[in-house]
Amino acid sequence: MIRINTELCIGCGKCAGNCSARNILICSGKAQVQGECFNCGQCVAICPQNAVSIPEYDMEDIAEYKKDSFCVEPDILLNMIKFRRSIRNFKDKKLTSDDIRMLIQAGRYTATASNRQDCRFIVVQDRLQEFKQLVWDGIGEQLSTENSPLEEFRGIYLRKKKDPADDKLFFNAQAVLIVASNITEDAALAAQNIELTAHAMGLGILYDGWLNNVLSNLPDISKWLHAENKRFGVTMLAGYPAVRFVRTAPRRKADSVIL
Ligand SMILES: Cc1cc2nc3c(=O)[nH]c(=O)nc-3n(C[C@H](O)[C@H](O)[C@H](O)COP(=O)(O)O)c2cc1C
Incomplete structure (x- = not known):
């Protein structure tokens, strides 16, 4: 079950707008959970106020996005x-x-x-x-x-x-x-x-x-x-590999359809 900390919630609606299960509503300026869902956790990930939690999970495990923490060229x-x-x-x-x-x-x-x-x-x-x-x-x-x-x-x-x-x-x-x-x-x-x-x-x-x-x-x-x-x-x-490759291996041309 999802919990909203109503003291922190500012009713911005990001969680509700993004919820694929349509499980969150904004009522009187606060997010409100309607029922059960599959706990994907996107509401936790999107909340700018860190007002959402799912007690079933270890919330200590959550990491904040930092500018470079998820970028790979x-x-x-x-x-x-x-x-x-x-x-x-x-x-x-x-x-x-x-x-x-x-x-x-x-x-x-x-x-x-x-x-x-x-x-x-x-x-x-x-x-x-x-x-x-x-x-x-x-x-x-x-x-x-x-x-x-x-x-x-x-x-x-x-x-x-x-x-x-x-x-x-x-x-x-x-x-x-x-x-x-x-x-x-x-x-x-x-x-x-x-x-x-x-x-x-x-x-x-x-x-x-x-x-x-x-x-x-x-x-x-x-x-x-x-x-x-x-x-x-x-x-x-x-x-640990005991073999070292020095180039990529060849592949067939991609069998692709681009419409
Ligand atoms: C689902 C799957 C099962 C595989 N099973 C075996 C296996 O039982 N024995 C083996 O020597 N290689 C196995 N391979 C490795 C493939 O032979 C190998 O991925 C393929 O020849 C391409 O080589 P690469 O992985 O170095 O690009 C398996 C690969 C996949 C994806």
Whole structure:
């Protein structure tokens, strides 16, 4: 529920005018909340008097806009997108807890459909060896059943068995980051922001569709990952890159329609 501090409110109407749910009215020179909404928080963000709050959220978390705090030159941002690469070779260096916090923030501040904020950010680093073992054992078990949904992974499973360094699911990553969500688009968008932020931090990410597929087909892994009641939206590998690219990678011409 949204709260208006009527002592601070000057009835300017910015919150009401901007509210996509039309949930705020100006009555007798003060903003008044009509009912429940999806708590997008734009009324908090737009109020010049800081008169709006949503107690459900941690209001201490709110940051004030400063002149330069949200500006990135467009060509710098585009360059980041162009120079970002999938990383499949990582240094033997763990992510710090500050690194992890930063990546989670990037995911958490991403837009979600109807402001559902349904994404769970799961980071496996300290227990990575245990996790890998569970995954590979789980694949082995699944492959011993008839019509296994993991049949397409038989090849990489056998290669990994033969040579433990030949690991096409985890490579030599230091951490696995999972965005679990019942809304596929929400997970994908959060993952993209996490990846770009990681890139800006000098970290490397690999979107790991194979591992995501495997996790989605291993019955007990959701519980281990505390991801019950959610789907594995996007699974990523993370770590400090042990590879350095010196130019962008080529792409097909844009398939675009401009009307
Ligand atoms: C949804 C998604 C799933 C992916 N899954 C895998 C994967 O399982 N294994 C892998 O090595 N690369 C995976 N990739 C990385 C792509 O192969 C890579 O993005 C593409 O070749 C372009 O290279 P770039 O990311 O360096 O630009 C995935 C990428 C995306 C977007």
